[in-house]
Amino acid sequence: MTDQTAVHAEGVDRSFGGVRALRDASFSARPGEIHALAGENGAGKSTMIKVLCGLVRPDKGTVRVTGRLATAFQELSLLPDLTVAENLLLHDPPRGRFGLVARRRLVPVAGRILSDHGIHDLDPAAVTRDLSVAHRQVVELVRVLATRPEVLVLDEPTAALQEQQVAWLAAHMRRLREEGCCVVFTSHRWREIEALADRVTVFRNGTHVTTRSRLTESEAVTLMSGRTLEATYPPLAPPQDTVALEARVGEVDITVRRGEIVGIGGLAGQGQRELFLRLFGIGRQQVTVGGVRTTIRRPKDAIRAGIGIAYVPEDRKAEGLLLPMSVRDNLALATLERRSVAGFVRRAAERAAVQGVVDRLAVRAASTAHPVGTLSGGNQQKVLMGRWLLSGAEVLLLFDVTRGVDAATKHDFYVLVAGLAAQGRAVLLYSSETEEIAHLCHRVLVMREGRVAATLDGPVGDAERIVAAAMKEHQHV
Amino acid sequence: ACSTGENSPKESKGKIKIALSNSFIGNGWRVEMENVFKAACAMPPYKDQVDCSVFNAGNDVATQTRQISNLIAQGVDGIVINAASTSGLNGVVQQACDRGIVVVSFDNTVDAKCGLTVNTDQVKFGEQLAQFVVDQLKGQGNVVMVTGVAGTGADNDRNAGAKKVFDANPGIKVVATYSGMWDSATAQRQTAAQLPSLPKVDGVWVSGGTDGVIKAFIEANRPVPVTGGEAENGFRKYLAGVSTPKVNGMSIGQPPFLSVISLELARAVIKGEHPKTSVTIPFPMVTSETVKVGETVFPDLPDSFFADFTDSGPDATVVLCQEAATDGTPCPGKTLAVKLG
Amino acid sequence: MNLEAVLRKAAPQRRIWYAFAAAATILVAGAVIHPGFGSWPSLRTMLVLASFIGFVGAGQMLVVLVGGIDLSMPWVLNGAAIVLTTSSLGQSGRLPLAVLLALGTGAAVGLCNGLGVAWLGVPAVVMTLGMNGVLQGLSLGLSKGLTCASCASYAPEPLRRLVVGRVWGVPSQLLLWAGVALLVTVLLTFTTFGRRVYAVGNNPRAAFLAGVGVRPVTVALYVLSGVFAALAGVTLVAYGGQPSLGLGDPYLFESIAAVVVGGVSILGGRGHYAGVVAGSVTLVAIVTLLQAERVPEYGRNVIYGLVILAILFTYGRERADD
Amino acid sequence: MSELRAATLGYAVLAATAAAYLAVYTTSLGHLPTPFDYLSLLNTSLPLVFVAIGQSLVVLTGGIDLSVGGMVGLGVAIVAAGSTGSAAVTAGWMLAAVAAGAACGAVNGVVVARGRIAPILTTLATLSVYSGLALKVLPVPGGEISPAVRSVLTDPDLPTGLIWLGAAVAGWLVLRRTRFGMRVYAVGSDEAAARASGVPTVRVKVGVYSLSGLCSGLAAVFYVSTTTSGDPNAGDPFILTSIAAVVVGGIAFAGGRGSALGAVAGAFALTLVIDVLFFAGIDPLYQSLFQGLFLVVAVLLGSLLRWRRSGSPPRLRRSGGLLRLRRSGGPLRWRRS
Numbered sequence A: 001m002t003d004q005t006a007v008h009a010e011g012v013d014r015s016f017g018g019v020r021a022l023r024d025a026s027f028s029a030r031p032g033e034i035h036a037l038a039g040e041n042g043a044g045k046s047t048m049i050k051v052l053c054g055l056v057r058p059d060k061g062t063v064r065v066t067g068r069l070a071t072a073f074q075e076l077s078l079l080p081d082l083t084v085a086e087n088l089l090l091h092d093p094p095r096g097r098f099g100l101v102a103r104r105r106l107v108p109v110a111g112r113i114l115s116d117h118g119i120h121d122l123d124p125a126a127v128t129r130d131l132s133v134a135h136r137q138v139v140e141l142v143r144v145l146a147t148r149p150e151v152l153v154l155d156e157p158t159a160a161l162q163e164q165q166v167a168w169l170a171a172h173m174r175r176l177r178e179e180g181c182c183v184v185f186t187s188h189r190w191r192e193i194e195a196l197a198d199r200v201t202v203f204r205n206g207t208h209v210t211t212r213s214r215l216t217e218s219e220a221v222t223l224m225s226g227r228t229l230e231a232t233y234p235p236l237a238p239p240q241d242t243v244a245l246e247a248r249v250g251e252v253d254i255t256v257r258r259g260e261i262v263g264i265g266g267l268a269g270q271g272q273r274e275l276f277l278r279l280f281g282i283g284r285q286q287v288t289v290g291g292v293r294t295t296i297r298r299p300k301d302a303i304r305a306g307i308g309i310a311y312v313p314e315d316r317k318a319e320g321l322l323l324p325m326s327v328r329d330n331l332a333l334a335t336l337e338r339r340s341v342a343g344f345v346r347r348a349a350e351r352a353a354v355q356g357v358v359d360r361l362a363v364r365a366a367s368t369a370h371p372v373g374t375l376s377g378g379n380q381q382k383v384l385m386g387r388w389l390l391s392g393a394e395v396l397l398l399f400d401v402t403r404g405v406d407a408a409t410k411h412d413f414y415v416l417v418a419g420l421a422a423q424g425r426a427v428l429l430y431s432s433e434t435e436e437i438a439h440l441c442h443r444v445l446v447m448r449e450g451r452v453a454a455t456l457d458g459p460v461g462d463a464e465r466i467v468a469a470a471m472k473e474h475q476h477v
Numbered sequence B: 001a002c003s004t005g006e007n008s009p010k011e012s013k014g015k016i017k018i019a020l021s022n023s024f025i026g027n028g029w030r031v032e033m034e035n036v037f038k039a040a041c042a043m044p045p046y047k048d049q050v051d052c053s054v055f056n057a058g059n060d061v062a063t064q065t066r067q068i069s070n071l072i073a074q075g076v077d078g079i080v081i082n083a084a085s086t087s088g089l090n091g092v093v094q095q096a097c098d099r100g101i102v103v104v105s106f107d108n109t110v111d112a113k114c115g116l117t118v119n120t121d122q123v124k125f126g127e128q129l130a131q132f133v134v135d136q137l138k139g140q141g142n143v144v145m146v147t148g149v150a151g152t153g154a155d156n157d158r159n160a161g162a163k164k165v166f167d168a169n170p171g172i173k174v175v176a177t178y179s180g181m182w183d184s185a186t187a188q189r190q191t192a193a194q195l196p197s198l199p200k201v202d203g204v205w206v207s208g209g210t211d212g213v214i215k216a217f218i219e220a221n222r223p224v225p226v227t228g229g230e231a232e233n234g235f236r237k238y239l240a241g242v243s244t245p246k247v248n249g250m251s252i253g254q255p256p257f258l259s260v261i262s263l264e265l266a267r268a269v270i271k272g273e274h275p276k277t278s279v280t281i282p283f284p285m286v287t288s289e290t291v292k293v294g295e296t297v298f299p300d301l302p303d304s305f306f307a308d309f310t311d312s313g314p315d316a317t318v319v320l321c322q323e324a325a326t327d328g329t330p331c332p333g334k335t336l337a338v339k340l341g
Numbered sequence C: 001m002n003l004e005a006v007l008r009k010a011a012p013q014r015r016i017w018y019a020f021a022a023a024a025t026i027l028v029a030g031a032v033i034h035p036g037f038g039s040w041p042s043l044r045t046m047l048v049l050a051s052f053i054g055f056v057g058a059g060q061m062l063v064v065l066v067g068g069i070d071l072s073m074p075w076v077l078n079g080a081a082i083v084l085t086t087s088s089l090g091q092s093g094r095l096p097l098a099v100l101l102a103l104g105t106g107a108a109v110g111l112c113n114g115l116g117v118a119w120l121g122v123p124a125v126v127m128t129l130g131m132n133g134v135l136q137g138l139s140l141g142l143s144k145g146l147t148c149a150s151c152a153s154y155a156p157e158p159l160r161r162l163v164v165g166r167v168w169g170v171p172s173q174l175l176l177w178a179g180v181a182l183l184v185t186v187l188l189t190f191t192t193f194g195r196r197v198y199a200v201g202n203n204p205r206a207a208f209l210a211g212v213g214v215r216p217v218t219v220a221l222y223v224l225s226g227v228f229a230a231l232a233g234v235t236l237v238a239y240g241g242q243p244s245l246g247l248g249d250p251y252l253f254e255s256i257a258a259v260v261v262g263g264v265s266i267l268g269g270r271g272h273y274a275g276v277v278a279g280s281v282t283l284v285a286i287v288t289l290l291q292a293e294r295v296p297e298y299g300r301n302v303i304y305g306l307v308i309l310a311i312l313f314t315y316g317r318e319r320a321d322d
Numbered sequence D: 001m002s003e004l005r006a007a008t009l010g011y012a013v014l015a016a017t018a019a020a021y022l023a024v025y026t027t028s029l030g031h032l033p034t035p036f037d038y039l040s041l042l043n044t045s046l047p048l049v050f051v052a053i054g055q056s057l058v059v060l061t062g063g064i065d066l067s068v069g070g071m072v073g074l075g076v077a078i079v080a081a082g083s084t085g086s087a088a089v090t091a092g093w094m095l096a097a098v099a100a101g102a103a104c105g106a107v108n109g110v111v112v113a114r115g116r117i118a119p120i121l122t123t124l125a126t127l128s129v130y131s132g133l134a135l136k137v138l139p140v141p142g143g144e145i146s147p148a149v150r151s152v153l154t155d156p157d158l159p160t161g162l163i164w165l166g167a168a169v170a171g172w173l174v175l176r177r178t179r180f181g182m183r184v185y186a187v188g189s190d191e192a193a194a195r196a197s198g199v200p201t202v203r204v205k206v207g208v209y210s211l212s213g214l215c216s217g218l219a220a221v222f223y224v225s226t227t228t229s230g231d232p233n234a235g236d237p238f239i240l241t242s243i244a245a246v247v248v249g250g251i252a253f254a255g256g257r258g259s260a261l262g263a264v265a266g267a268f269a270l271t272l273v274i275d276v277l278f279f280a281g282i283d284p285l286y287q288s289l290f291q292g293l294f295l296v297v298a299v300l301l302g303s304l305l306r307w308r309r310s311g312s313p314p315r316l317r318r319s320g321g322l323l324r325l326r327r328s329g330g331p332l333r334w335r336r337s
């Protein structure tokens, strides 16, 4: 079949410092098909895509692309300070007299492009920075679609989209297929893959596992993770009665008891992140922590409030870790003054405390003096958790903490979280992988457009119920 | 920005308006120069003939150009200038002349042909100091030259003058030449840095920052050589033995009262009492022998103060008092007589 | 950012060695080219001169560590010098008070800078530039352009002895510098404050989310910067005896140059004072050598610039997308 | 973002200072400013206007150019040293000066973009180099240009300067309407994203620094024309004043936001402040104090404007940024400034 492929990569290797993102990976897709690239976080999908479009140079291997290629990257490549119109028309803006850019025509032209692609609820004059993530994603997609590509590559295009937007995108992908283009996309939502893809390629740990046209979800999961998911979730201890965290954030009422793991479900970008950040003191917020009622204004307050709140962000590189600083510094940062006399760090005490956490979490690091940036994604995430174990916070806000974490480490995490809960800690958990919420939570609040759409008592067990609740009165793909 | 308060038209009946536009106030000399100007304006005959005002520009040609334009707009009769750049003001000065305003520049003068200048001969400055050093050394010895701010006319002229003399004396060996930026602190640091790697130094020629140079020699426990330098009070304290050790040397100054002489020239030209010609004045000059406490050196004033704010001796061009230089206040019960040579 | 960058960032110590290598290179070159340049008296004086840059460099480095910059140094320095002499009137008895006043002036200005930058969100360049102007105005105006009666007084004798005096043949100024170096190093490496500084410098967002008071830390650093600038002023006036207007002018660019030649990242988060010490020596050595070789002014400027560029190329490079 | 909106701060500040100027002028002289005042204001401002335009291009990409001082100085030196009485010769050397400026700028650009050395450091070093060259070309102030050239560029009695100001503004508007212009904003807004979306960031940066050099060259030309001769140190004041003009013009130091027209307005405002202080009779010793305050206040005014636009005070906007910027981590922009 490789006789007439649109994209073809063979034996590609690529590592980033210590991390081997791709090892002898191969991938190929034909014209006139929609080809899904599936794999766990960190499997190497994005890297492969960057290699395909030449943004990342492979250490080894060959890449061939036939036809005009357009890519929408996972990290949005929109320019925050430019308007939607400028972003859409950056490369060939409308020309007026003397071949100059006709700035007055930017907005109308962009407006036309948007409506041509069936987008009507978006102001082309708006500054991109001010748009919701979903809308930014739409703009990004329109931008690539507008280039009339022969090969279209989309990296997690739906992650941030709402259901009707997903449908909109699906329609376009199908249209392009009919026009004989080759469409490649990645997704963590199996429903979409099932509904859209003609063929699926599965990646694991940076290598090609298989490419098939028929593949059930459970098969796929097995192939992606190397084992079946169900088995990996630990049993949950029953929660206690004492309330650990109580707050009203916007229109959402949150109550978490000690020992309880409350899941926040729903599609991405439904206000979950805002909820978590508010509970952690970004902006003024009233909370009752361990019975103590306080107003928190900044993370510092949240950390000190009552029995202590901790927040583990999904974007650990931007918001969690100080990559160039040592594992020890990163672990100790939130609790420095506890191990200090007159402002001087008690190094011995610190080393001991840090070593304790490192052992407890089995962080794999050559030495605690090494820069945390040199650790693998999973271990970086552990360090971040460890920081809050040191702080002894009793309320844990875990926001999509398993992103880019390999299966084994994920499992350790599930065990750890369940264990922490069993010790009476209260956990608020969001994950882009609904399965986790379905299996790891006593209770699930499904959010939609900043409100709680449904509350399910758990462990819910099957993700479909959450998904269903998440998109009631949305038509399925 | 006007020391003597008023620059509104109605006030000045019959009085002629003369403004001092000074490029910057960044060092003691400029401050003194302005003070004596202000003092003079508050003393007869200027008190009742002239309506003075003073302006500073941040050593920036654009700013000074603006100010001079504004002075033109104010319709002053004369402008006295110490320029930020000898060439930079030609344009606006020309405009002033075109409007019949008498422009007198001094110290850092303006090239513009139409303007008058009041100045000392900078080349001669260099020569005299150098000649003194040579004479004291009987034409034999190692000499150090501490120059000023490169890229300025005065620095160039002074160095040229000195070079001429030193080159003319084969016995004199210039063992080092470096810039003291006309600033005592800088001169001291540079000298300190250079001294250790220098052979025996018999004489120094300093374009500015002399007291700093001497301090550097003292710190390095080196005998202070014969010194030809500027008129910093600090330097003269050493000449007079007020500060120890007593130094053998000659001190020539660019006198701050150039501003007063310029004022007089402007006034006289406007009143038609003096032809439209530039004036060159002799430097007030003292040596370790002639320096007099209270007259040409002032123990109770800063080192950075320029001790030649007044001329001395029988045929002095102008005689001013200490408070004129320090506070810009008039010398009690005194009419100012300025000789335009 | 990818891991290569992380690794490159991970070795600030290496940059310190580079900085010392640079200093050594210049010194050795000088000793070879120019007889006497390498002698102990010569080195001693160069070190003393470097110490002044070292002081302003300390302040500059602290703010650069959090991605800031302090352009108010020249007149903070000058202002402090004037405050010292005018308040001490040359009397040893008033010295302690005078020194406190001088350093206090620096601290006050630093506080304004810090508040403006951290709370009002004024870009550091603008805030400190503005404050420099403000201080210049105040210094000139209040001292009547340094002609005020009290401006005639010298720095008190004990202070001058401290700067120009010797202890076992070592200028006590150098001991003072060693003290400052020790202080800054200890502050940055052994205290919780130091940890927070590097955290903020590396990633304010993450630091903030780990409960670090990003703004308080920032303000504190600007205050320290002001104090060190003032310290430089105090020692300089002791060295020269009396302040002169424009005393601080050379020290703006030199402080920045010393910081980067010392291997501190201008983007913040990386760097140690040891490097800045080396940087200060390098700068003084270059200038001294060029002066000694009678290189004309224009040549000095050109070579000075090229040397700094060369140094930047060897270890001053940033990642393009940092 | 529309030009007008982008330059609001600059215009606001200019309007304010202009009002103040008229007020103090009329009160102290009893009549409104004359054509002579406007004309000399225009001519003295022109050099700064050009440098400010160049500086704003660089700042728009998130950089900064300290070497403008050296480049202006070098340009002035070249023109002054080369010029003779003849207009043709002067004109020739003026072209040479502009070319030299562009070349120096290109060097900056290559070192910054290819050499990956922070702009502030690169230009700090090259500043020293270019100033040195200026001293070499013209050791002492002097030189003289033909009056003909002057009457074409900055005639003291006819508003020829207006033409060149117009040309400068037009030049910016044209640039803004080229793809390069859009890419300048793209690079300043988020360099990594710009690269990912196919913007040739290196070329854009080199271009921007070259243009800054070119503008410095032009500034030198107009400097010599207004002063009719040259001074090797002429460039120094432009380093900080150009930055001040950009800031007062409301261009964000982070890059990506603002307009060179704001900087032009800022340049005029800064020049007017001198006049205001002059006629207000401020004690010369205190001048720099007011200029410093003016700078800070203008910028505060700017953050207030942006605050009113974004509907939340700066402090909240900061934390708001945490909520807002989802994936875009990386070093915070304000660390650059």
Ligand SMILES: Nc1ncnc2c1ncn2[C@@H]1O[C@H](COP(=O)(O)OP(=O)(O)OP(=O)(O)O)[C@@H](O)[C@H]1O
Residues within 6 Å of the ligand: A016, A019, A020, A021, A039, A040, A041, A042, A043, A044, A045, A046, A047, A048, A074, A156, A377, A403, A404, C001, C002, C003
């Ligand atoms: N620029 C980079 N620097 C360092 N490590 C990187 C970089 N890009 C990717 N990696 C690492 O390479 C591995 C593969 O990353 P990649 O983004 O390709 O996975 P992915 O399949 O796209 O994951 P996801 O489903 O979360 O998008 C991960 O461990 C990631 O941490």
Ligand SMILES: Nc1ncnc2c1ncn2[C@@H]1O[C@H](COP(=O)(O)OP(=O)(O)OP(=O)(O)O)[C@@H](O)[C@H]1O
Residues within 6 Å of the ligand: A298, C203, C204, C205, C206, C207, C208, C209, C213, C214, C215, D315, D316, D317, D318, D319, D320, D321, D322, D325, D332, D333, D334
């Ligand atoms: N309320 C606050 N108090 C103290 N520090 C804060 C606060 N909010 C944010 N910060 C710190 O300031 C940094 C800048 O905030 P932000 O995330 O908004 O950066 P930014 O989005 O680049 O700023 P801008 O919105 O101006 O672009 C944050 O990362 C955090 O470290």
Ligand SMILES: [Mg+2]
Residues within 6 Å of the ligand: A045, A046, A047, A074, A155, A156
């Ligand atoms: Mg990916």
Ligand SMILES: [Mg+2]
Residues within 6 Å of the ligand: D321, D325, D333
């Ligand atoms: Mg931002």
